[in-house]
Amino acid sequence: MEDRIIGRVYRVNGPVIEASDITDAMMMELVRIGEGRLVGEIVKLAGNTAVIQVYEDTTGIRPGDDVFGSGMPLSVELGPGLIGTIYDGIQRPLEALLEASGEFIAKGITRPALNREKKWHFIPSPGLKAGDTIAEGFALGTIKETDRVSHKILVPAGKGGTIKNLTAEGDYTVADSAAEIETASGIAKIDFYHRWPIRKPRPVKQRQPLKIPLVTGQRVIDTLFPLAKGGTVAIPGGFGTGKTMTQHAVAKWCDADIIVYIGCGERGNEMTDVLMEFPELIDPRTGTSLMDRTILIANTSNMPVSAREASIYTGVTLAEYYRDQGYHVAVMADSTSRWAEALRELAGRMEEMPAEEGFPAYLPTRIAEFYERAGYMTVLDGEEGSVTIIGAVSPPGGDFSEPVTQHTKRFVRCFWGLDRQLANARHYPAISWLESYSEYLDDVSGWWETHSGTSWLKNRAEIMELLQKEVRLQQVVKLVGPDALPDSQRFIIEVCTLFKNAFLQQNAFDDIDRYSSVEKQVRMLEIILTYSRRGADAIRRGVTIVKLRHMKIVQDIARMKLSVANDDTTAMDKLEARLERAMDQLESIYE
Ligand SMILES: Nc1ncnc2c1ncn2[C@@H]1O[C@H](COP(=O)(O)OP(=O)(O)OP(=O)(O)O)[C@@H](O)[C@H]1O
Numbered sequence: 400m401e402d403r404i405i406g407r408v409y410r411v412n413g414p415v416i417e418a419s420d421i422t423d424a425m426m427m428e429l430v431r432i433g434e435g436r437l438v439g440e441i442v443k444l445a446g447n448t449a450v451i452q453v454y455e456d457t458t459g460i461r462p463g464d465d466v467f468g469s470g471m472p473l474s475v476e477l478g479p480g481l482i483g484t485i486y487d488g489i490q491r492p493l494e495a496l497l498e499a500s501g502e503f504i505a506k507g508i509t510r511p512a513l514n515r516e517k518k519w520h521f522i523p524s525p526g527l528k529a530g531d532t533i534a535e536g537f538a539l540g541t542i543k544e545t546d547r548v549s550h551k552i553l554v555p556a557g558k559g560g561t562i563k564n565l566t567a568e569g570d571y572t573v574a575d576s577a578a579e580i581e582t583a584s585g586i587a588k589i590d591f592y593h594r595w596p597i598r599k600p601r602p603v604k605q606r607q608p609l610k611i612p613l614v615t616g617q618r619v620i621d622t623l624f625p626l627a628k629g630g631t632v633a634i635p636g637g638f639g640t641g642k643t644m645t646q647h648a649v650a651k652w653c654d655a656d657i658i659v660y661i662g663c664g665e666r667g668n669e670m671t672d673v674l675m676e677f678p679e680l681i682d683p684r685t686g687t688s689l690m691d692r693t694i695l696i697a698n699t700s701n702m703p704v705s706a707r708e709a710s711i712y713t714g715v716t717l718a719e720y721y722r723d724q725g726y727h728v729a730v731m732a733d734s735t736s737r738w739a740e741a742l743r744e745l746a747g748r749m750e751e752m753p754a755e756e757g758f759p760a761y762l763p764t765r766i767a768e769f770y771e772r773a774g775y776m777t778v779l780d781g782e783e784g785s786v787t788i789i790g791a792v793s794p795p796g797g798d799f800s801e802p803v804t805q806h807t808k809r810f811v812r813c814f815w816g817l818d819r820q821l822a823n824a825r826h827y828p829a830i831s832w833l834e835s836y837s838e839y840l841d842d843v844s845g846w847w848e849t850h851s852g853t854s855w856l857k858n859r860a861e862i863m864e865l866l867q868k869e870v871r872l873q874q875v876v877k878l879v880g881p882d883a884l885p886d887s888q889r890f891i892i893e894v895c896t897l898f899k900n901a902f903l904q905q906n907a908f909d910d911i912d913r914y915s916s917v918e919k920q921v922r923m924l925e926i927i928l929t930y931s932r933r934g935a936d937a938i939r940r941g942v943t944i945v946k947l948r949h950m951k952i953v954q955d956i957a958r959m960k961l962s963v964a965n966d967d968t969t970a971m972d973k974l975e976a977r978l979e980r981a982m983d984q985l986e987s988i989y990e
């Protein structure tokens with residue numbers, strides 16, 4: 400198919416090529432250019448001219464070079480072998496390319512996204528046989544892809560019908576035939592993989608309301624600004640405030656089944672960190688390697704901008720494919736600002752009319768289209784699956800009023816704003832408790848309350864109210880000094896300081912602290928609230944703040960995040976009992 404010449408290069412402008420003498424081409428068609436067969440996509444068609452966005456370095460391409468058509472849009476390959484692989488923005492397998500061409504990837508080199516030699520063990524769905532009818536999106540059988548991922552071989556969209564032939568249990572490559580199905584438009588041969596255009600959302604049966612949190616093990620997130628499975632969140636933050644660290648922490652510890660991590664225009668060494676670290680890390684819930692659930696897409700700052708533009712669609716399409724198999728998938732994009740900059744650069748080269756800060760007028764539409772691909776769905780075969788999207792935003796100068804942050808805010812329902820002052824004070828994660836929000840609180844409160852048996856939403860509201868009061872009290876302190884405040888108000892500041900140190904700050908490098916279970920978070924908050932409530936009571940009875948502050952138990956509370964293991968409920972029970980006793984004692988003196 401690649402030898403069908405559909406036109407000729409007319410002008411080269413960086414990653415954008417204009418072609419003339421175009422015949423028989425379609426919008427968004429995947430094309431190849433010149434002798435090197437560089438991969439590109441038709442982004443504009445007018446008469447017999449086309450504008451092509453090229454995904455590789457175009458030096459060496461000259462006017463007159465041939466443009467070859469493929470007859471299909473830019474697509475990804477979907478099948479077993481995706482997990483654990485590192486791809487670039489157009490799903491070229493980076494390791495295989497490096498093996499083929501040495502240290503730098505030679506131009507025009509192609510390797511299939513899915514290994515064509517590797518054999519997989521296929522087990523047909525129980526009871527399924529020739530003569531049965533099967534609808535699109537249903538499983539012909541399964542392949543064990545990794546220790547934790549059982550990969551369903553789905554009937555691709557539009558290929559449902561009567562099974563003529565179903566491949567028996569055995570070992571096959573992705574290019575072998577899984578079945579032959581008689582569809583309304585003839586016999587379809589189904590392989591163990593299929594292609595899907597990256598810019599087109601995969602079909603589902605129905606969108607569901609969000610109810611289940613994506614538990615991340617990060618206390619400030621789960622307890623204060625929870626994300627729902629199928630939801631969307633933005634992490635905006637200035638240079639070096641912890642966007643990547645936050646994304647990595649969520650990628651490592653969240654309770655999604657599959658992680659798609661898109662390194663989009665960031666430094667190469669950040670991706671190397673992921674590559675070195677993930678295989679070593681063990682998922683606390685399953686005991687398997689974290690790489691067994693992770694797909695990496697690396698389009699670092701030194702790679703072509705147009706592939707960066709494509710990378711987020713490639714990532715979200717892979718995520719939807721696992722969602723369609725009934726999995727909960729989390730997609731991280733770091734950073735969507737670099738993606739928007741790619742969009743701006745390409746738009747500039749296509750001489751499109753710039754809107755705000757040089758971004759094209761369709762920037763908000765594109766951002767919306769990306770986040771809309773998140774959701775909790777009933778998939779075609781009736782199972783449930785979800786795609787959650789977590790996008791980092793890097794506003795220049797940390798100024799959240801710039802277009803990418805502002806538009807993103809319109810389309811996400813959760814916002815983890817990173818605060819420069821907190822980062823400078825080494826309060827990590829530097830997620831601001833004043834600027835961040837989650838619109839999923841009511842959605843997920845039912846889950847939290849059944850799983851923890853506590854008034855989760857009420858407890859959260861109580862601590863948030865104290866944090867807000869503290870801001871006002873701190874302003875007073877600034878004006879007139881702490882001594883002007885009555886003990887009851889100074890105690891609020893005391894409780895908030897404890898909460899920030901003992902709860903909100905979380906050390907990503909500590910073996911215990913890096914991940915807090917649901918149970919541990921709930922108990923920690925309760926203990927701090929007990930201290931707050933009983934302390935306020937004690938002050939009313941005449942206990943001084945100095946006495947409260949110097950209780951030995953307060954130091955133990957401050958250390959519980961580091962000293963109490965996630966499943967050690969006995970230690971939490973003891974801590975709580977000791978706190979109650981210490982408070983009883985303190986009050987008894989004043990009775
Ligand atoms: N949760 C954390 N625990 C410990 N240290 C952290 C944490 N978050 C951030 N840091 C510190 O801050 C540094 C910068 O973090 P990170 O690279 O995530 O920032 P960034 O916002 O992604 O930066 P850039 O704008 O360069 O992409 C880290 O190298 C680390 O030292």
Ligand SMILES: [Mg+2]
Nearest residue numbers: 642643644665
């Ligand atoms: Mg970063």
